[in-house]
Amino acid sequence: MELKIALLKGDGIGPEIVDSAVAVLEKTAEKFGHRFIFTPYLIGGCAIDETSLPLPQETVDGCLASDSVILGAVGGPKWDGLAGDIRPEKALLGIRSAMGLFTNLRPAKLYPALRSASPLKDEIVGDGFDLLIVRELTGGIYFGERGYREGRYGTEAFDTEAYSVTEIERIGKVAFEAAMKRSKRICSIDKANVLESSRLWRKTMHELAEKYPDVEYRDMFVDNAAMQLVRDPKQFDVIVTSNMFGDILSDEASQITGSIGMLASASLGASKRGLYEPIHGSAPDIAGKNMANPIATILSGAMMLRYSFGLTAEAGTIEKAVDKVLDQGLRTADLMGSSLDTPLSCTAMTEAILKAI
Amino acid sequence: MELKIALLKGDGIGPEIVDSAVAVLEKTAEKFGHRFIFTPYLIGGCAIDETSLPLPQETVDGCLASDSVILGAVGGPKWDGLAGDIRPEKALLGIRSAMGLFTNLRPAKLYPALRSASPLKDEIVGDGFDLLIVRELTGGIYFGERGYREGRYGTEAFDTEAYSVTEIERIGKVAFEAAMKRSKRICSIDKANVLESSRLWRKTMHELAEKYPDVEYRDMFVDNAAMQLVRDPKQFDVIVTSNMFGDILSDEASQITGSIGMLASASLGASKRGLYEPIHGSAPDIAGKNMANPIATILSGAMMLRYSFGLTAEAGTIEKAVDKVLDQGLRTADLMGSSLDTPLSCTAMTEAILKAI
Numbered sequence: 238m239e240l241k242i243a244l245l246k247g248d249g250i251g252p253e254i255v256d257s258a259v260a261v262l263e264k265t266a267e268k269f270g271h272r273f274i275f276t277p278y279l280i281g282g283c284a285i286d287e288t289s290l291p292l293p294q295e296t297v298d299g300c301l302a303s304d305s306v307i308l309g310a311v312g313g314p315k316w317d318g319l320a321g322d323i324r325p326e327k328a329l330l331g332i333r334s335a336m337g338l339f340t341n342l343r344p345a346k347l348y349p350a351l352r353s354a355s356p357l358k359d360e361i362v363g364d365g366f367d368l369l370i371v372r373e374l375t376g377g378i379y380f381g382e383r384g385y386r387e388g389r390y391g392t393e394a395f396d397t398e399a400y401s402v403t404e405i406e407r408i409g410k411v412a413f414e415a416a417m418k419r420s421k422r423i424c425s426i427d428k429a430n431v432l433e434s435s436r437l438w439r440k441t442m443h444e445l446a447e448k449y450p451d452v453e454y455r456d457m458f459v460d461n462a463a464m465q466l467v468r469d470p471k472q473f474d475v476i477v478t479s480n481m482f483g484d485i486l487s488d489e490a491s492q493i494t495g496s497i498g499m500l501a502s503a504s505l506g507a508s509k510r511g512l513y514e515p516i517h518g519s520a521p522d523i524a525g526k527n528m529a530n531p532i533a534t535i536l537s538g539a540m541m542l543r544y545s546f547g548l549t550a551e552a553g554t555i556e557k558a559v560d561k562v563l564d565q566g567l568r569t570a571d572l573m574g575s576s577l578d579t580p581l582s583c584t585a586m587t588e589a590i591l592k593a594i
Numbered sequence: 595m596e597l598k599i600a601l602l603k604g605d606g607i608g609p610e611i612v613d614s615a616v617a618v619l620e621k622t623a624e625k626f627g628h629r630f631i632f633t634p635y636l637i638g639g640c641a642i643d644e645t646s647l648p649l650p651q652e653t654v655d656g657c658l659a660s661d662s663v664i665l666g667a668v669g670g671p672k673w674d675g676l677a678g679d680i681r682p683e684k685a686l687l688g689i690r691s692a693m694g695l696f697t698n699l700r701p702a703k704l705y706p707a708l709r710s711a712s713p714l715k716d717e718i719v720g721d722g723f724d725l726l727i728v729r730e731l732t733g734g735i736y737f738g739e740r741g742y743r744e745g746r747y748g749t750e751a752f753d754t755e756a757y758s759v760t761e762i763e764r765i766g767k768v769a770f771e772a773a774m775k776r777s778k779r780i781c782s783i784d785k786a787n788v789l790e791s792s793r794l795w796r797k798t799m800h801e802l803a804e805k806y807p808d809v810e811y812r813d814m815f816v817d818n819a820a821m822q823l824v825r826d827p828k829q830f831d832v833i834v835t836s837n838m839f840g841d842i843l844s845d846e847a848s849q850i851t852g853s854i855g856m857l858a859s860a861s862l863g864a865s866k867r868g869l870y871e872p873i874h875g876s877a878p879d880i881a882g883k884n885m886a887n888p889i890a891t892i893l894s895g896a897m898m899l900r901y902s903f904g905l906t907a908e909a910g911t912i913e914k915a916v917d918k919v920l921d922q923g924l925r926t927a928d929l930m931g932s933s934l935d936t937p938l939s940c941t942a943m944t945e946a947i948l949k950a951i
């Protein structure tokens with residue numbers, strides 16, 4: 238296959254980790270006889286510096302003209318003082334919306350080799366857990382009307398959480414389909430005892446659940462879910478939730494693995510084109526020091542091969558290479574815990590994975 | 595002092611645990627020469643059963659005519675099928691609003707004697723942690739406009755998150771004053787990179803922080819906070835946040851103590867009158883079995899003495915009695931972990947605390 242991949246390296250450690258993913262993708266392409274054509278575009282802080290906009294039109298056009306997109310990370314203290322519309326994070330919301338990426342898939346998996354990194358006790362973690370959070374990504378309070386208006390106590394700032402049946406159904410379907418391919422258990426998370434949008438969410442999910450009789454469905458309030466993730470994460474398989482609750486719960490779920498440097502994510506829309514990125518941030522403190530863990534971005538590349546291009550064997554090859562280096566005991570600094578061994582650099586870890594492919 | 599206390603026993607284990615708290619308060623009153631006059635009112639499911647309303651006007655009037663209020667818990671499967679307006683939880687929102695209880699204080703403290711109950715590893719818990727979540731309780735998306743309207747994808751359900759400077763300032767002041775009496779550290783949690791209401795929240799908190807130069811102030815995004823609570827809870831002292839984020843984060847914080855049967859809460863307004871309740875629910879599965887842990891409700895009574903009546907020594911006496919029975923190794927079933935000893939019943943635990951006073 239010949240495929241065009243847009244690279245949004247971004248800021249901080251973004252360029253280093255995307256370069257690692259590119260190297261791994263190129264080696265994989267070579268091995269399986271594909272051709273990947275990579276084109277870089279500006280996003281985030283570096284885009285502000287060069288064009289004064291966090292998401293230049295050229296970047297949007299480039300992404301829409303590509304077969305898929307890999308993103309590093311955006312933002313850093315340099316741009317923190319900027320006002321609302323020209324902040325680096327604005328670019329993330331903008332590209333999600335422009336590409337119609339209404340689904341965010343965030344697997345939170347505890348790697349057996351990294352079990353000890355979890356902040357949770359061994360009794361709770363057991364043999365590990367492997368959950369998939371399906372977060373709605375282009376609706377809800379992230380994209381609702383906002384501004385200032387007169388209220389009971391004078392001027393107030395407001396934001397609107399809103400969901401239609403169409404939006405709930407399309408994200409619900411993604412989650413149920415994912416559950417069918419996994420252990421057929423799904424938990425929908427809302428706050429239906431308070432929010433009207435959650436009541437519509439719950440009603441729509443219940444209707445959908447009837448169409449998937451093989452899937453064991455339940456709902457849970459978001460406050461309880463925040464507790465249950467810590468108390469007993471193994472009770473969950475697929476979690477489906479709104480944009481805002483998904484933001485909070487997926488970060489909590491990542492943290493309980495203890496290895497956020499390992500976790501990849503996929504943002505998908507109606508077409509095969511997606512945006513793949515590590516869940517961690519731009520880590521400005523270690524940027525340019527060749528210390529970053531490239532694995533989350535490398536695994537994001539593998540997710541892209543699987544979800545956007547259907548290249549299952551190729552994706553598996555990358556994932557197995559990662560498992561192998563971990564089993565060999567190779568670790569970047571973030572995965573070292575309190576060990577006193579010398580950690581691998583970003584490029585050394587990349588080399589090891591390339592060798593294992 | 596002669597004080598009128600309204601009792602909202604509610605559903606499930608509510609009556610048992612409120613009775614325990616009353617016994618402890620009466621013993622304390624006797625010891626210190628006070629007189630507490632208790633009057634019960636209906637709330638939640640039992641109120642629906644008797645009056646068809648979850649929050650009868652008589653209950654509201656009774657609470658407003660009392661010096662303070664103790665609440666057990668509301669709700670249960672019996673009333674789960676009821677529609678929005680007559681659900682037991684509606685009563686909670688109603689009484690908060692009617693009493694003007696804009697502050698919710700939720701301490702999440704790890705009792706040294708119960709350290710092993712935390713789901714977090716010993717390295718993370720260390721000598722324990724003790725944080726106070728200050729949650730805004732009568733504003734935000736809980737009380738904003740909601741309903742149905744036409745949107746981009748047809749009819750949509752919506753809810754409105756809204757905050758004014760007045761509301762943010764008054765909850766902020768409570769949090770800063772609390773921080774002054776504790777370790778002088780405060781973390782305000784918002785989603786200012788997305789929400790307009792959060793940007794006003796953050797700006798207002800920054801202005802307030804200038805008036806409290808002795809308090810170390812910082813802000814954090816809610817997704818990061820959900821991670822940090824699990825990664826390193828000891829970094830926090832006072833947390834101040836909105837109604838919705840407070841709902842989620844305070845439950846997560848409770849869970850990391852591992853002993854939600856121990857945690858009390860206070861809801862306060864502009865006057866000294868407050869509403870005090872355990873953070874746990876009505877536990878219908880063990881209702882009437884004399885198995886419930888009464889400690890959270892007993893400690894809610896102690897909080898009432900301290901915050902509403904300024905009876906510091908009296909509150910301390912109750913708290914010390916609880917510490918003492920825990921140090922003696924006495925435990926109700928929920929605190930037993932995997933131990934095979936016989937747990938104390940609700941009344942036996944109450945007796946032990948009464949004896950220790």
Ligand SMILES: CC(C)[C@H](C(=O)O)[C@@H](O)C(=O)O
Nearest residue numbers: 326327329330484787788817
């Ligand atoms: C940076 C921010 C706007 C973004 C979000 O809240 O969606 C981030 O937290 C994420 O989850 O990708």
Ligand SMILES: CC(C)[C@H](C(=O)O)[C@@H](O)C(=O)O
Nearest residue numbers: 430431460683684686687841
């Ligand atoms: C029952 C529900 C409406 C309530 C809330 O969300 O405030 C509860 O979760 C709480 O925190 O007291």
